[in-house]
Amino acid sequence: MRCGKVSIIVPIYKVEKYIHRCIESILHQTYSNLEIILIDDGSPDNCGEIVDQYAEQDDRIKVLHKKNGGLSDARNHGMKLVTGEFTMFVDSDDWLETLMIERQVNYCVKYRADAVQSAFYYAYDDLLLYDNRHYEQGDNHIVLDNKTLMYELVINEKVKNFAWGKLYRTVLIKDIPFKEAVLFEDVFWAHQVMHHITTYVMIHQPLYYYYQRDDSIVANYTPRNLDIIKGLKERHSFLEKYHSDLKNESYKVITKTCLIHYNLLLINWKKDKQGVHRKEIRYYIHNNYQVLKEAVKDDNKLLKQFSLFSVHPILNIMYLGMKKGLRKIQFGAKPAGLERMNL
Incomplete structure (x- = not known):
């Protein structure tokens, strides 16, 4: 057949x-x-x-x-x-x-x-x-x-x-x-x-x-990239309605994505000169602090970043910079890599 x-x-x-x-x-x-x-x-x-x-x-x-x-x-x-x-x-x-x-x-x-x-x-x-x-x-x-x-x-x-x-x-x-x-x-x-x-x-x-093209997300970043956070929030509302057991996992992904994009906005500050988009991220995290903290509590690395960011975003950036520096001198664990082969 x-x-x-x-x-x-x-x-x-x-x-x-x-x-x-x-x-x-x-x-x-x-x-x-x-x-x-x-x-x-x-x-x-x-x-x-x-x-x-x-x-x-x-x-x-x-x-x-x-x-x-x-x-x-x-x-x-x-x-x-x-x-x-x-x-x-x-x-x-x-x-x-x-x-x-x-x-x-x-x-x-x-x-x-x-x-x-x-x-x-x-x-x-x-x-x-x-x-x-x-x-x-x-x-x-x-x-x-x-x-x-x-x-x-x-x-x-x-x-x-x-x-x-x-x-x-x-x-x-x-x-x-x-x-x-x-x-x-x-x-x-x-x-x-x-x-x-x-x-x-x-x-x-x-x-x-x-x-994978040569385009870099850092070099070509614009506030339109924040659509991913809108998408995750829209998905979260869907999950709360139909898959409520995944609520914390969803909040965890939103938190991680917010922190990443706040840092990208800071690097590309000329594209957010008034800080409007950064303020939106801080506002969201501040208004949802308790539920987000509960969601990330079992992820030590993310909890650390979330806690530092909640005090001041610069503290999280300093922490990430320190971690990157330690990896370079081989004190910290290196992130998992991918299997490489020739094309």
Whole structure:
């Protein structure tokens, strides 16, 4: 029996340098029952012409040219064209291992899963990094129920918030649009999807290449990056309603993210000259001090940072600077690394 069609949505914007690699990796999948939906999101380079050429060569390809509206808008337009039993999102500067879709479909069918994720590589121009802190590439796959899945999603270690690279049953996601005009759109979206999943399969073999550009979050930081905190707060309200047992874990993630972004705002103080955004973070932590302190009490490192920040944010920055200095002279423990291999 032939397995169902897989619809692959690829939003495309200013990726002329990478788009051939991405599309070719999809076209050469061992699983051929594909519907490849390429969304030209008003790209000002030659991407529009390139995807049209591909569409002429392969009738599995659908192309939509639209006015630029951002990643979420492009994905939402793509979902309107989906006819497959399964759906996958692929970012246009990333690429797939040849066996990826076949493997994911097989696991989805075998376990009647609602979604399947594979491991991925952080792909640089000259090397690959694989996160082996929790699993090795040769480990057996695991199956998660909804309760475990939601916990793993919130802590964002084994199950990432990324929408890309996962195979979803289309019926599960077709009525859950991505929030538009925000950064970190996946944070606003993933929990709504995972909430409806009964069976979720994790494959530890890396089958997706997540390309890392040279752009630095510190050098290119803007207050728009604070959308991630908005997304986490929105998710928290959802969790309080449907998964109240995860409230403390959610508060912990919000706290950690607030501290990180306060420091980034301070480094990029010219982009927050009046300190408006820093004041918002301090205001949130001050107003929620007791619940946040309760949430982080079992994480000694985070509790220390939270306590210092609550006295004065500069104390936390001094503490982090000291820890970094100690690591350099090998007194402190080094953070866990990733397995490195040549590309």
